[in-house]
Amino acid sequence: MILIDFIETNCLGKLKEAASDDCDIITFGAYSFAETISKEKRELLKTKDLKNDSDFYYSANFSQLYKLSLVNSYNVRYRKDIAYGEDTLFSHELNSVAKSRNKLTDIFYFYRKNPESAMNSLQQTKKRLIYMDSTISTIEILKEGLKNGRFTKKSSGGFIKSKYKQFLMMLVRLNVKDANVFLKTMRSKGLLIKIFSRNTICPRRKELFFIRN
Numbered sequence: 001m002i003l004i005d006f007i008e009t010n011c012l013g014k015l016k017e018a019a020s021d022d023c024d025i026i027t028f029g030a031y032s033f034a035e036t037i038s039k040e041k042r043e044l045l046k047t048k049d050l051k052n053d054s055d056f057y058y059s060a061n062f063s064q065l066y067k068l069s070l071v072n073s074y075n076v077r078y079r080k081d082i083a084y085g086e087d088t089l090f091s092h093e094l095n096s097v098a099k100s101r102n103k104l105t106d107i108f109y110f111y112r113k114n115p116e117s118a119m120n121s122l123q124q125t126k127k128r129l130i131y132m133d134s135t136i137s138t139i140e141i142l143k144e145g146l147k148n149g150r151f152t153k154k155s156s157g158g159f160i161k162s163k164y165k166q167f168l169m170m171l172v173r174l175n176v177k178d179a180n181v182f183l184k185t186m187r188s189k190g191l192l193i194k195i196f197s198r199n200t201i202c203p204r205r206k207e208l209f210f211i212r213n
């Protein structure tokens with residue numbers, strides 16, 4: 001029984017072959033599993049089209065190999081002040097500045113789903129509040145990056161939109177008092193822009209419009 005993340009046999013040798021001085025990032029496939037995954041299933045995955053498989057990952061931080069000089073030259077680090085999503089921000093920052101990539105179709109990384117992981121523990125109110133703080137900080141970093149030219153709308157537009165969506169989906173799970181606090185924070189930072197369009201369908205929408213106004 002396999003209960004930890006693991007990598008495919010001989011993948012390091014293949015990654016070494018794919019690496020070159022002019023390649024900033026090597027991307028490969030990753031697959032998540034709950035408790036066990038057999039060798040037979042791993043072999044079967046090699047013959048399947050995994051584009052629409054929710055357990056398949058491509059371009060996640062654990063399915064990419066980054067050139068160290070790229071990380072250091074742009075001083076990209078995991079941010080200690082962000083408790084949720086710091087890994088996706090790290091990956092996004094590097095992909096935004098990378099000049100060249102080598103994309104492999106192989107599945108090299110197998111990620112075990114952990115029911116106690118950070119993203120699976122958001123039923124607790126305290127952790128939801130921390131999640132909101134992290135999301136706001138990420139949006140602020142992305143907006144600042146657009147302003148100073150570190151990021152472009154082409155490279156970061158979709159990522160920022162996804163962060164606004166995450167903010168909204170968590171906001172409607174909070175009580176009115178906490179939701180109001182985060183809305184005021186977003187407004188004070190100049191980040192509250194068009195996230196509540198009249199086409200938005202979500203629980204308590206009218207209530208949240210009232211808070212905003």
